[in-house]
Amino acid sequence: MSLTPVVQLEVTEDHIASESRALSHSWAQPRGVMGFLSEVDHKRIGLRFIITALVFFALGGVLAALMRIQLAVPENQFLGPDLYNQVFTMHGTTMMFLFAVPVFEGLAIYFIPLMVGARTIALPRLAAFGYWMFLAGGVFLYVSFFLNIGPDNGWFSYVPLAGPEFAPGKRSDTWAQLITFTEVASLVGAIVTIVTIFKYRRPGMTLDRMPMFAWAELVTSFMIIFAMPAVMLASTSLILDRLVGTHFFNQAQGGDPILYQHLFWFFGHPEVYLIFLPAQGLMSTLIQTFSSRPIVGYVALVTALVATAFMGFGLWVHHMFAAGLPEIGTSFFTAASMMIAIPSGVQIFCWIATIWSGKVRLEVPMLFALGYFVIFILGGMTGIMVASVPLDLQVHDTYFVVAHLHYVLIGGAVFPLFGALHYWFPKFTGRMPSHRLGLISFWLLFIGFNLTFFPMHQLGLNGMPRRVYTYLPGLGWETLNLAAAAGAALMALGALSIVINAIVSLRRGEMASRNPWNAATLEWSTSSPPPPHNFYPERVIGSRDPLWDDPPDQPIIEGIRSDRREVLVTRLLDAEPDHRYHSPEPNVWPFITAVFTTIMLIGSMYTPWAVVWGSIPPFITLIAWFWPRRTDINDESYPVEKARPQLNEATGPA
Amino acid sequence: MLQSVLESAGIQAARVESEWWFIFRVTTVVTVIVLAGLAVAVRRGLRGRDTGASEQRMLRYIGIAGAITVVILFAILVRSIFTSRALASERVSDVMQIEVMAYQWWWSVEYQHPEPEQRVRTANELHIPVGKTVAIKLLASDVIHSFWVPSLAGKLDAIPGHEAVLWLRADRAGVYRGQCAEYCGFQHAHMAFVVIAEPPDDFERWIQAQRKTANQPQSPIEQRGLQLVQQRACVMCHTIRGTAAGGRIAPDLTHFATRSTIAAGTLPRTPEHVNAWISDPQAIKPGNRMPTIALAPEDRAAIVAYLEQLR
Numbered sequence: 001m002s003l004t005p006v007v008q009l010e011v012t013e014d015h016i017a018s019e020s021r022a023l024s025h026s027w028a029q030p031r032g033v034m035g036f037l038s039e040v041d042h043k044r045i046g047l048r049f050i051i052t053a054l055v056f057f058a059l060g061g062v063l064a065a066l067m068r069i070q071l072a073v074p075e076n077q078f079l080g081p082d083l084y085n086q087v088f089t090m091h092g093t094t095m096m097f098l099f100a101v102p103v104f105e106g107l108a109i110y111f112i113p114l115m116v117g118a119r120t121i122a123l124p125r126l127a128a129f130g131y132w133m134f135l136a137g138g139v140f141l142y143v144s145f146f147l148n149i150g151p152d153n154g155w156f157s158y159v160p161l162a163g164p165e166f167a168p169g170k171r172s173d174t175w176a177q178l179i180t181f182t183e184v185a186s187l188v189g190a191i192v193t194i195v196t197i198f199k200y201r202r203p204g205m206t207l208d209r210m211p212m213f214a215w216a217e218l219v220t221s222f223m224i225i226f227a228m229p230a231v232m233l234a235s236t237s238l239i240l241d242r243l244v245g246t247h248f249f250n251q252a253q254g255g256d257p258i259l260y261q262h263l264f265w266f267f268g269h270p271e272v273y274l275i276f277l278p279a280q281g282l283m284s285t286l287i288q289t290f291s292s293r294p295i296v297g298y299v300a301l302v303t304a305l306v307a308t309a310f311m312g313f314g315l316w317v318h319h320m321f322a323a324g325l326p327e328i329g330t331s332f333f334t335a336a337s338m339m340i341a342i343p344s345g346v347q348i349f350c351w352i353a354t355i356w357s358g359k360v361r362l363e364v365p366m367l368f369a370l371g372y373f374v375i376f377i378l379g380g381m382t383g384i385m386v387a388s389v390p391l392d393l394q395v396h397d398t399y400f401v402v403a404h405l406h407y408v409l410i411g412g413a414v415f416p417l418f419g420a421l422h423y424w425f426p427k428f429t430g431r432m433p434s435h436r437l438g439l440i441s442f443w444l445l446f447i448g449f450n451l452t453f454f455p456m457h458q459l460g461l462n463g464m465p466r467r468v469y470t471y472l473p474g475l476g477w478e479t480l481n482l483a484a485a486a487g488a489a490l491m492a493l494g495a496l497s498i499v500i501n502a503i504v505s506l507r508r509g510e511m512a513s514r515n516p517w518n519a520a521t522l523e524w525s526t527s528s529p530p531p532p533h534n535f536y537p538e539r540v541i542g543s544r545d546p547l548w549d550d551p552p553d554q555p556i557i558e559g560i561r562s563d564r565r566e567v568l569v570t571r572l573l574d575a576e577p578d579h580r581y582h583s584p585e586p587n588v589w590p591f592i593t594a595v596f597t598t599i600m601l602i603g604s605m606y607t608p609w610a611v612v613w614g615s616i617p618p619f620i621t622l623i624a625w626f627w628p629r630r631t632d633i634n635d636e637s638y639p640v641e642k643a644r645p646q647l648n649e650a651t652g653p654a
Numbered sequence: 655m656l657q658s659v660l661e662s663a664g665i666q667a668a669r670v671e672s673e674w675w676f677i678f679r680v681t682t683v684v685t686v687i688v689l690a691g692l693a694v695a696v697r698r699g700l701r702g703r704d705t706g707a708s709e710q711r712m713l714r715y716i717g718i719a720g721a722i723t724v725v726i727l728f729a730i731l732v733r734s735i736f737t738s739r740a741l742a743s744e745r746v747s748d749v750m751q752i753e754v755m756a757y758q759w760w761w762s763v764e765y766q767h768p769e770p771e772q773r774v775r776t777a778n779e780l781h782i783p784v785g786k787t788v789a790i791k792l793l794a795s796d797v798i799h800s801f802w803v804p805s806l807a808g809k810l811d812a813i814p815g816h817e818a819v820l821w822l823r824a825d826r827a828g829v830y831r832g833q834c835a836e837y838c839g840f841q842h843a844h845m846a847f848v849v850i851a852e853p854p855d856d857f858e859r860w861i862q863a864q865r866k867t868a869n870q871p872q873s874p875i876e877q878r879g880l881q882l883v884q885q886r887a888c889v890m891c892h893t894i895r896g897t898a899a900g901g902r903i904a905p906d907l908t909h910f911a912t913r914s915t916i917a918a919g920t921l922p923r924t925p926e927h928v929n930a931w932i933s934d935p936q937a938i939k940p941g942n943r944m945p946t947i948a949l950a951p952e953d954r955a956a957i958v959a960y961l962e963q964l965r
Contacts, residue, residue: 081840081940154837160814161797161839166758251815257798258813291699296712322800322836323811324818327742331735338727345723346716348688352695353712360699373692381681384727388677388734390670390741393808394659397800397835463657463804465835468843472920475657475831 011537011556020536022562027119027532030586038586041532042109042121045131047428049106049189050421052131053099056138060094061495063087065488068452072485074473084469085152086171090145092155093175096271097182098138100413101224104278105130105189107420108217112193114427114523115211117202117541119534119560119567120583122195125590125625130188132594137181140602144174151175154467156268157238159249159260164242173242173605179235180601183228190221197221200567201575202522203557204541211521212288212301216281219305223274223312231267234260244608258323265316272409273312277305279413280347282420283369287351289423289519290366291358294545297350304343304350311340321392330389337387344380348373363517364438368419371446375411379404382457397467400460406453418445418498425505426512430528433509437501441494448490455480455487520545541575582629589625593618656805657831663851664824665744666807673737677730684726745821746787752780753791756799756812756834759841759942760905760918765861774864775893777905778847778918783857787823797839803832803849811836824851831919840941846919860912863965867896868908871960878953879960887947888957894964904944910964917942929958 030038039045066087070079079087113121121127144150149170153162162172197218201210210218237248238260247253249260280301288295295301317325317333351373360366382404386392395401418441425433459480464471471477515524525547526535538557543549557577560566565583570576600614662668698705751766765774782788792801794812801820802809805828810820824830834845852860871877883889884898891904899907913923917939921927930937932954935944949957 081843085840153839158798158837161837166797166839256815258816292702296709297716300713300716322809323813324816327738331738334734335731338731341727342720342723346720349716349719352688352692353716355692355699356695357705357707357712358699359702360696362700370692370696374689377685377688381685384681384730385674385677388673388730388737390734390737390808391673391677393810394667394670394674394804396809397837461659463659463802463831463833465802465833465842467837470843472846 011558016537019562020531023533023536024531026562026564029532034588035586037591038588040120040124040128040584040586042113042124042127043530043532043534045121045124045127046106046108046110048131049102049109049134052135052138053103053106056094056098057103058495059142060091060099061492063091063094065492067091068485068488070469071471071481073482074471074478076470079469081469082152085467086145086150088467089151089154089175090141093141093151093178095409096155096275097178098134098141100275100409101182101186101271102134102189103417104217104220104275104413105186105193107213107278107282107417108193108221109189110428111424111523112196112214112217113200114526114530114534115214115521116197116200116205117522117535117538118196118200120200120565121192122200123192125584125587126188127192129590129594130185130192132591133181133188133597134185136594136598137178137185140181140598141174141178144170149174151178156264157235158264159238159241159257160251162238163249164245167242170605173239176235176239176242177601177605179231181598183232184597186224187228190224193217193221194225198572199569199578201570202538202541203568203570203575203577204554205575207573207575208298209541209544211281212284212295212298213278213281213521215302216278216284216305219309220274220277223270223277223309226313227267227270227274229267230263231271234263234267237263239605243605258320261320261323262316265319266313268319269316270309270312272405273308275409275413277308279372279416280305280308282416283347283351283372285519285521286365286369286416286419286423287354288545289517290361290363290369291354292361292518293354293358294520294548295350296353296357297346298544300346301350304347307343308340311336311343315340318387318392321389322396327389334387334389338384341380341384348377364433364435364442365419365423365517367439367442368415368422371442372411372415372419375407375415375446375449379407379409379411383408395460397465398460399456399464399466402466403453403456403460406449406456410449410453415445418442423517424523425502426516426528427523428529429506429509430512431505431509432512432516433505434501437497437504441497441501444490444494444497448487448492448494451487452484452491453487455483459484515547520548522546587625589621593621593625596621656828657803657833659804661805663826663828663830664806664822666741666822667805668825669737669740670808673733676733680726680730744787744823745789745819747789749821750783750786750788751791752782752788753793754780754801754812755793755795756801756838757795757903757943758797758839759834759845759939761801761845761847762795762905765864772865774861775906776864776909776913778915779913780847780849781857781860782822782824782849782851783854784824784827784851786854787821790820790822792818792820798836799834799838799845800836801832802835803830805830806832806849809835822849824849827851827853829914833919841939844918844920844939844942846915848914848919863912864909868894868964870896871963873959875956876960876963879956879958882949882953882957883960886949887945891944907961907964910961912965925958925962928961929954932957 029041070076070084109121109127151171151174153167153172157172157175160166197214240246241248247255249255249257284295284301314336315333318337321330386404422433422438459477462476464477512528514527539554542554560568560580565585567581567583569578569581571578596617600610603610603614660671662671753764753766755762761778763776763780767773792810792812794814799812800809801812806822806824810818828851830849832847832849834842871880889899889901891901892899893901893906895908916923916931920939934946935942
């Protein structure tokens, strides 16, 4: 630390008690219905994201179960083609846009400030706006589904099938507008995460001391910012073709359906990695904690994350090998697709080395992390297979790919996620989750998963295409589909046992201490659950694993006001204190803006004029939202030089 | 009937099958080694004794493992590129051209010939001579479809406004099932076809027979059937060469009774199925483009009798 202490003062127990009281008061959560709608506490917003996303995960799971029932026997009459096509579209759309991306965003909004030692998130009202848009989009999709205007052209909505000629009615418009909702929410979340990581890190937390999960979320957020505009372009052009008669994708008027595929997959492949990368951060977190040693190869792991992010943008064409593109081009994408296995491999080797040289505790989160290895490695191997053009042309759009993508996404992202939810449950709730129920959940999910998806490799090789609502007997597909249905039942039981665990532990779980797993990251340095202001007193960070390696007499940060929501803004690279900033107070305008934006977006499905007239109300609410506060303008303590925080080198109570 | 990647019957599928076994073996070995390494690590970690290994040393091993990964991936890449090149070398010009036009949800097949009257149109069934490469020109009439016969070759998309060519060579006689592999809407599940590979002589006989116009109905009931076909809506969509039926948007029925299935591989072609299909196509394949035409049962029986003699 190059920062010199400004004032030497003794931090007494009394001082800490009075400051804590003042902080709890100024950061108190607002009450009542208006309070609920005005919430800007990152922990509340994060939890709302996580819980809402898990509800959508459950809905997506129910849809998956319906599909497995329909396909359990040949020529089943359970769902007709119309309903089945909607169900598989809703399943994919839900899992990708309403579960996988938002749940990690919720984890980031909840834990990034805690992990970097900040009192709150940057731009909290923007985060609140993001949540309301995400909720509105999800509710809109499911209401549409029940009103029979749910999308039915797959989560990718290829043209011309989803275009004006072959998809009359509103179903494709629903899909395209859902994309807009979730895009807004994702972009907002990405910006909030990046600013928090860059500007809100506690002094001492230089970039190379950041926790792996923060690195993973940082890289992911940049990927979101570069990937999402492509799909917005695709879905907006689609809706323009449908509603105002443009011809972006109409080959009869000089448009091109292949253009749509390029735009969609330029987003669609990075999408996979922006689900996968946060989970890699979770893996590093879990493996470090339950191997009781610092992660091996920190720099290698960060490099692997960044390398994956860059390469992730160079593989999209491997979704289009069957579209008859020039061969020299496809071979480039084969090479890139195989190359991305290298950083994944390095990560796995680092984790194995960490386990090998650590003291392993087989708690439930660690089991989920070990489950990742088995499932994800298999998914990675089939990934290498589908990277090869000739082989992909055989298995593309078959159940082999269904197996591959579920091995990668459930193994690579959902297993670490469930491990992390178990791991962080005491931090969310203050109570420990049940170990026994956790074991039951793990084994049900692990066995159920493999029983469901392993046979699908063989199904694909036996020639079963994806997205078929039924199949004829006698093609050698019956037994394997029946096994998949049985596995799905086990997975449903596993998911149910997680819900039971959460409910039972919330009521009767053992009370959790600050750091029940003996982890090294900062979220465990505060009470479980954390107070509204997250931390007090705040100590300067001295190492990569502060709870393990920092001496107890690290300087305490003083000089941040406790009578209002004030935060310390630090510099990007070295986290040196820069200035104090009055973080926004609770405010209902983000909610109202989200309501009017929702009305505009849904209205635009029916008339293009909704874009014109509908943008006026959000514009007005945005003015209200950004109206400056008198107190900030006149605040004399605001100039940076006066706002220098003081560091106290005296030893406060540890 | 075969529809499997791992039971190849032609050169293209065989090359991919051999590539599959190569990558499968390599990746299986890698998986076993990595998981065994993990098991050793967990056992050691559970005992929790200090290994005394410095991070430096572990990073060296990680680097070595990473380098091995690169070598293995490179080997797979090279193998894959060689397979691609071998497949490309099978693309010969100057072979029989078959144009396949994909519709929601069936396949129209046309054997090209310089003289228009020598062209043959059929549906949902391709006959090819064993041991001879054929070029299949793929077109789409409405949305994107994908032509896929797993036992013969990888798939290729038929995209509106684009033209794609797939080369096939069957090396074993047999009947190979294929299916649309790109989601194309309501009845994507029922968009199958068969490829019948037969000795060149048989193929020649078949195509000569297909070039003829439709059989003239003999018995009174068959004649009544033809009369009904020409009077009712059938002619709006279907072609039966040699009769007044000249519609082009539905399968050509000139030699209907030589085909093994109806409704794009949905049902075997038996008189009972044909009858059921005509009486209510929407019950068998909901959403398909064929309307229900009100017919008295005896009229329907006459049409079935007529269709069944279209050899």
